């Protein structure tokens with residue numbers, strides 16, 4: 001069982017008198033979920049908190065600086081593979097960051113309108129929880145996959161979600 005993180009930087013962009021709500025997504029270029037869109041994120045290293053991990057992964061993957069204290073916990077997602085807990089993912093969002101997102105060997109970043117998120121090019125579970133997270137809700141979810149490793153080739157079979165939970169981290 002591994003612990004992982006996802007970080008969703010948000011901004012409001014003004015364009016010809018219109019306010020466009022955007023989220024920073026990455027196209028993953030290697031590893032688990034290669035070719036899929038997601039937020040920056042990855043596995044916790046020894047001694048790291050989820051916030052510290054989200055900050056480090058966001059820096060490593062797209063060269064954007066976020067302060068661990070500015071991250072708002074938005075979700076806790078448990079992924080089960082053939083009935084066993086495969087990973088728990090801590091989901092964060094923030095409107096506070098510095099720098100410009102940059103393409104790296106791991107990820108290609110794009111500011112994406114929240115109304116235009118490419119759910120058909122993301123993990124099969126994302127369309128179930130990410131819209132609510134981008135609207136400002138919190139969520140705890142269990143997602144069951146079957147068919148053996150790797151997780152990104154297994155079949156998504158069922159899920160359970162609880163909305164508007166409070167996190168004390």
Ligand SMILES: CNc1ncnc2c1ncn2[C@@H]1O[C@H](COP(=O)(O)OP(=O)(O)OP(=O)(O)O)[C@@H](O)[C@H]1O
Nearest residue numbers: 004005006030031032033041042043079089123125
């Ligand atoms: C099953 N449904 C899923 N839905 C949404 N997001 C999912 C996911 N399953 C994994 N993720 C996320 O994908 C990243 C993989 O990263 P991760 O495990 O670190 O793999 P990767 O091979 O890149 O390893 P490194 O940590 O970079 O070495 C990590 O943020 C993790 O939370």
